[in-house]
Every structure is written in structure tokens, then in C-alpha cells.
Amino acid sequence: MKLTILGCYAATPRTITNPTSQVLEIKNRLFLIDCGEGTQVQLRKNKVKFSKINHIFISHLHGDHFYGLIGVISTFALLGRTTDLHIYGPKGVKEIITLQLKLSNSWTTYNLFFHELESNESEVIFEDNRVVVKTIPLKHRIYTNGFLFEEKPAERKLNVEAVENYNIHIAYYQKIKNGGDITLDDGTVIENEKLSFDPIPPQRYAFCSDTVYNEAIIPIIKEVDVLYHEATFLESEAALAQKTLHSTAKEAATIALKANVKQLVLGHYSTRYGDINVFKQEAETIFPNVLSGDDGTCFEF
Template identity: 50%
Template sequence: MEKFEVHILGCGSALPTTRHYPTSQVVNLRDKLFMIDCGEGTQVQFRRSKLKFSRLNHIFISHLHGDHCFGLPGLISTFGMLGRTAELYIHAHKDIERYLNPILDYFCEYLPYKVTIVPFECKKPEVVYEDRSLVVTTIPMDHRIPCCGFLFEEKSGPNHIIRDMVDFYKVPIYQMNRIKNGEDFITPEGDVIPNSRLTKPATPSRRYAYCSDTIFNEKIVEQIKHVDLLFHEATFTHNELPRARETYHTTARQAAQIALASNVKRLLIGHFSARYEDDSVFLNEASPIFPNCLLAKEGLCVDV
């Protein structure tokens, strides 16, 4: 199976502590890196992860609260000092220009590479990135300001050839790619051999959904159904539900309810409030509802 990992660089919330860094993750799909959010200190956590800086070309920012984007200026400057030349794309709500452009103008006059902001709206799901093997779509969140999660969806590869059958029907080599892509085979005699007799479906594509920050919002269930891994914020425990509602955040119990309703394979929770000294309270709350649940932690790497 090709590499599809999520690295947690930071999983605290707005108030940084000595236990947690603010939010940042790196998705590693076949050694291409994609960063989600970039709180203060992300560049050091990125270095600590031993992932290669040069493999990162796209950063996705969920929303413009400081704990999700105050690490950008340092990261961008450091890439410059390290002699980066490849263009860096930052996908975010369009307001990011008001924050980042003055910094780029003042501090990054001689940057040896280009930073390109790719703005998106947060109102409905939108494809924000696509290449041969991956599609990234926004997942609209319900937070105090415009905010999106991201669905990372591996593209299905071509079907797998059933060697014995293509030999049996004497499929010529030059037709093989068409067969892999789902076409039927027509023999020299004019018989139609259905594709399903010649191939097995490709490995099902894996999907990772990142959902933070958001109030409990069942509208996202449809979009994240059956994902292999769901990261959902769990800022508070359920006894702090009023505070969660007031600040547009989710409790660990609610995160588990979303995972259950979406029938996801695994749940990863994070974005923990600084008020909790011991994160196991979140796991104890979520697990009874959704047992296949993991706690995020700096340095953790999860296979999707």
C-alpha cells in the first residue's frame, strides 16, 4: 500500500501551553507533503518530524485564527533562508491576503521563491487541489469566522488485470491500458468480453477528513461518510458544553457522535483546550460512543 500518513505537529487550541503546540498537521501521500494549518512554532515541529521541507508545496489554512496561521511568516522566511526555489501555494480564505501580504512585502522582499495565495470561499464544498493521485475538497465548518475542513481523497488507480483471463482471451499488449481503464475487450471474432471478467477493481481509494474548528454540526456527516480517518476537533469535555457552544467548538462526546453518524473507520481527536492537564479525559469520553478512537499528540504519525 502506498504511503498515506497524517503527522501531528501540534494539537493544542488557542492558548498555547508547554504540553501542546497550536494546530498543524502534515499529510504525506506518496512522499508529497501537504500541510494543514500552521500555528506558531510549526516550523520547529516540522523540523522535528524529520519530514523533508522540500517535499511541501501546498499549505491549507482552515481559518484565520492566530493559532492556525501565526506560524506562516516564520515558515516562509525559513524556507527562503534555506534557498527554496519552488513555488509555495497557500490555500486559504481570501482574507489571508490582508494578513500575509504586508508581511511578505516587508520581510520577504528578497525571497528566492514565489508564494502564491490561492483563495477559497467557505460556503460550500470546493475542490481546492487536484493532481494525478489526490483531490482535496473543502468541508464547510460552522465556527465564529469563515472556516473549512479538508477532505483528502486518494484517486483510484486503474483496475488490476487478471493475468489468467487476459492470457485466455489473448488480449494483445497494446490494448492493456484500455482494459485497465475499464473498457471491454472485443475479440477478433467480434465477441464482447466484459471488463469485469478481465480485471479486479483497483484498491479502494483512501480518504482523510480534517474537521476543525467547528461547533457540533451534523451537516458535515454526508460529506465525510465512511472516511478511513476522521480528525475532529474536541476542544472540551462534555461538562463544558455551554462553553463549547459559546465559542463554536465541539466536545469529545460530540466528536464521537459525528464519527458514529458518519460511520468512519477511525477517529482522531485533538485541538485540546489548555484547561485540561491530562488528555485521557477526552479519550474516556469519546471511546464508549466510538471505540476506534485515537488521541492526537505532537509527533504522532497515523496511517490513513
């Protein structure tokens, strides 16, 4: 599982920082999460292949999370894209994008599918044979979702030595990989655990931005491998965080602790602070495993 942070600062883009956007690579799938202004430039800088992006997830319709979307869609068309592109986001995202395409007479060269979200409950919005994506309802000034990306469990690994010792025919190998027991010709049942090894545990990534401190998300993100949680402010500006429905670094760490996640990645920093290390320092007073997201950083888990 690989996470590339394209941008992780709040509000407006600057010459040295970019608004929210990131790329998650999981089970050989590439997902673009949020699409702030300048995303396509950051994609190029970080050498992410446009052609590998088939699914884009938009958390909410504040500009610093989707103003780059029309640019990405248009550039894909200019490059002659023919592969379908799926957009998952709040109701209204289709109207916004199609109006821009209509008035500029810039219709895409590929099929563009919108999956608009309205539910206040967690729901599955994408699934294939490798990955499942669910929403994480967040509490912000407008309708907002985070996203939970989950690998599907892999097949069990064949214990070749054991299988050969029991003289099991190759025709039963797939059954063993699927977790099935094997009955020998004499009626003896060989339990699957003796014929195979546990697969690598599936990984889970939770993206949570923007939101006020909200313990309601804990059951959804419990024990995920990696949690990205917004940390717009420090605790010294807790009142401002509450007013704007954002979180502090300490609050992000508290969610990570209560959810028993393995790793916390911070982001969505207010640009009022000159050094993002202070966010990590504050979070580490609550939760030990903290990484500072920053534009251009890449984490492999």
C-alpha cells in the same frame, strides 16, 4: 496514507504542547494542514522535508492555526527554495502575509500563490492526477473551513493469467486497466471483470477544526476512512463549547458515528485538562474506533 500530528492543542503554545498543525502524506503527495506557531520547529523534529511541502491549507485566521505561516515561508526562502508554494486559506491571508514580507523587505525567492476562500459551500480547491481536495464549511466564530482529501481511483489490476489465456495483445492492456471490455477477433466480448482485479479502494481523510457541533458536514464526510475532529472540551464543559463555538469529545464522536466514518482522531484539546486520555474515554462511549492525536504522533492508515 500517513498522518503526522505536529501540534493539536488549542489556544497558546506551551513548552510541552503545540497549536494546530499536521502533515498528511497521501498518494505520494505531502500537504501541510494549518500552521500554528512553532510549526517549522515541529517539522524539523518530525524529520519532514521542507522541500516536499508545496501546498499549505489554512482553516481559519485565528492565531493558533496560522501564526507559524510567515516563519515557514521565510525559512523556505532562506534555504534557497525555488519551487512554487501554494497557500489555500480564508480571504485576508494574502494581505497578512504580504504585508509582513513587504515591511521586513523579505520577499521570497520562489513564487508564492494565494488561493483565497470565501464560499460557504463545499468546493474543490485543489486537484491533480492523484488527489482532490475539497472544503468542508465549518461553523466557528470567524469564517472557517475544514478540508477533505480524496485519492483518485487507481487503475484496475491486470489479470495476467486471464489475459494470456485469451491471447490478448499487449496493445489492449491499458484499455483493460481503464476498465474496458475486449472484443476478440471472432466477435466474442470478454467482460473487464474477467481480465482484471479491483484496485485498492481510494482513501479519504477529513480535517475538521475548529467548529461547533454541526451535522451539516455529515454528507460531505460520510464514510471517510479517517476523520480528524476537534474536541476542545469534555461534555462537562458543553456550555463553554457552545459559547465559544467549539466541540466536545462526545460531540466529535457523535459526528463520527452519524457519518459512519471508519476512524476518528481527536485533537485541539483545551490545555485546562491535564490528561488527554479523558477525551478518548468520553468519545468511546459513543464511537468505538477512536485515536488520541498528540504532538509528534504518526498514524499510518
